[in-house]
Amino acid sequence: GFALLPVFGNVHASSINTSSGWNMPVGVTDISQEVFHLHMTILWICIAIAVVVFGVMFWSLFKYRRSKGAKSAHFHENTFVEIMWTAIPMVILVVMAIPATATLKKMYDTSNADIDILVTGYQWRWRYEYLGEDVSFFSNLSTPREQIYGQEARGDFYLVEVDEPMVVPVGRKIRLLLTANDVIHSWWVPDLAVKKDAIPGFINESWTRIDQPGVYRGQCAELCGRDHAFMPIEVKAVSEEEYTAWLASKRDAAMAEAQGADREWALDELMARGEGTYNTYCAACHQPDGKGLPPIFPALAGTGISIDPNARQAHIDIVLYGKTGTPMPAFGTTLSAAELAAVITYERNAWGNDTADSVQPAE
Ligand code: CUA
Incomplete structure (x- = not known):
């Protein structure tokens, strides 16, 4: 099922459990297996149609080729043929729709979940x-x-x-x-x-x-x-x-x-935690070195956000509530008090910003 992803360089091919690498996976649920078999049934119906249609076409091309003296037929309409080529596809579509609808119904039934x-x-x-x-x-x-x-x-x-x-x-x-x-x-x-x-x-x-x-x-x-x-x-x-x-x-x-919000944290403990938090939530936009990508993602390094208490509070507010009209989301429900303190401490001390100083979760 992930056959395509290694092409994008995303996934180690050998670690993915696929059926053949060419087909969709059979999967590990009743639904996935039903979907797989439905897919195979419809695929074989399509193959059978292709064989008949292309078979007749190529057979006709060959059998009635001009070099054998074949003349084109001239006729206006054929009611029998028209009825057949409407009725047969209709029957095939209904035959495919019956199991497909049953599977869809099952997929949409989210009732009685544990x-x-x-x-x-x-x-x-x-x-x-x-x-x-x-x-x-x-x-x-x-x-x-x-x-x-x-x-x-x-x-x-x-x-x-x-x-x-x-x-x-x-x-x-x-x-x-x-x-x-x-x-x-x-x-x-x-x-x-x-x-x-x-x-x-x-x-x-x-x-x-x-x-x-x-x-x-x-x-x-x-x-x-x-x-x-x-x-x-x-x-x-x-x-x-x-x-x-x-x-x-x-x-x-x-x-x-x-409980981390109630205790005193050592500086190196906050720095380690802050680095992880920064790299997870902030680095994607503000960059690992804190220099940002101005003008959309402002720099955090060398801005004194942590020296001036007002600037620090304004920064914390942006982290907690986001900034309207910019891509900066609110992290208030994402970060714990300890993570917030750690990331502020990290921004304060990383990239040679300031002298070593910590911000405690209780602050
Ligand atoms: Cu793509 Cu989320």
Whole structure:
């Protein structure tokens, strides 16, 4: 199913589980298998039609060629032929439409789901919110884009991976609610036969039930800006016990993150955290060296945003609430207090801006 992606230099071909590399994947859900067989049935019907139509055409060209003295026939109409070439395609279309409609009906039936996950597309990452479970997180690129470009320049193949996959238990019906924060994205995982647009202001629905444990990969399938090629999707299907343990670990991590706001952080701890946060959320536009891409993406390095308390507060407000009329989104619901403090500390001290100084989460 990912046969085309290695052409774009996106995915390590050997690590993708495909049926043949030429066809769409059979996939790992009832729906994906049904879609595959439907596709094969229709393909064979089309091949049969092509063989008959082109067969008759080439046979006629050969049999009635002029060198054999054939004369063209002259007639005005033939009611029988006209009825047949209307009726036969109609019957073929109806024959194809019956199983196709049944499959579509099944694909659209999101009722009686066991688990509801809200999937939100951002430029350029996915966010998964497990409704009713108090678990939500961003699924970011695991390797910074710049590093991937470096590998590409050396001609290496690589796998674009995420830091945190969407984890689901096998054998349960998962309802996916899809939306977007900024522009239209599309959540596409070929092995699940799910490809659904994530549109700002709308909630689209889809569902899946995976029977085989494993990691299933996908990619944003709607051109959504510069890093569209760097919005990978990873769905990890695990046993029920592993899923329960994973949910608990996500809750613990969220708890620890919340507690990070109450304690004193060491400067190097904030710097390390801030660098990661900066590279994940800020570097794409403001550049890894903080010099920005003026005039659209202003420089952060050497601007004194952290020396003058008013400038710093204005900067924090922009980070929290975004800036209307510019591409700067609001990070207020994205960043925790600790991440915000860390990234401000990092901007204050990286790139030789200022003297070493930290900003604590409690500030
Ligand atoms: Cu998001 Cu393309």
